[in-house]
Amino acid sequence: MIRLDRKATIHKRKHLSLIQRQQKEKAIVQKLLPFLEGNIGAYMPILGEVDIMEVSLAKGKVFLPKVLDNQNMEFILFDGNLKEGAFGVMEPSGPAVDPESLDVIVVPMVNFCGFHRRGYGKGYYDRYLKKTKALKIGVAFDLQEDEFSTGQYDVDMDILITETKLWRNPNANTILWRQ
Numbered sequence: 001m002i003r004l005d006r007k008a009t010i011h012k013r014k015h016l017s018l019i020q021r022q023q024k025e026k027a028i029v030q031k032l033l034p035f036l037e038g039n040i041g042a043y044m045p046i047l048g049e050v051d052i053m054e055v056s057l058a059k060g061k062v063f064l065p066k067v068l069d070n071q072n073m074e075f076i077l078f079d080g081n082l083k084e085g086a087f088g089v090m091e092p093s094g095p096a097v098d099p100e101s102l103d104v105i106v107v108p109m110v111n112f113c114g115f116h117r118r119g120y121g122k123g124y125y126d127r128y129l130k131k132t133k134a135l136k137i138g139v140a141f142d143l144q145e146d147e148f149s150t151g152q153y154d155v156d157m158d159i160l161i162t163e164t165k166l167w168r169n170p171n172a173n174t175i176l177w178r179q
Helices: 006-014 018-035 053-059 124-129
Strands: 039-041 061-067 073-077 104-107 111-113 116-118 135-139 159-161 166-168
Touching: 018 053, 018 135, 018 159, 061 124, 073 124, 104 124
Parallel strands: 039 061, 039 104, 104 135, 135 159
Antiparallel strands: 061 073, 111 116, 159 166
């Protein structure tokens, strides 16, 4: 396996052809659908991330992240209105949901290695995921697989989905419902 840095992975992800992206996202969404139920933590895709918004909106109440400061984010109910927030990402406004109220959180990633994820390096998701018992589902394209060391604060995914695979973490602390 070729080791990729974040920039190289983002470049590869952003430069998928439209047809490749549509085919890969369709395969990922088909695997993701059975797990989307209840209060769903989703995300607004940036920099070529897997786009799951349309399917998320069709399946339940959707909550999107909002960055609060240099270390913390919260999830807020998506009511159709967004405004540009931290890092140029579109964010909702309103009251935050209690992390224990989320049933599923679909987590974007830059790279993955097994059930370990690497994001953009600020730790927002890792800090938030430690506060919830929600099912943590990482979504990525196969091309994002990499080898890297994990840090002590990293939170593993319960499930990882790519266009060709669906892995269930045998060490997950979350009940993998709807198996």
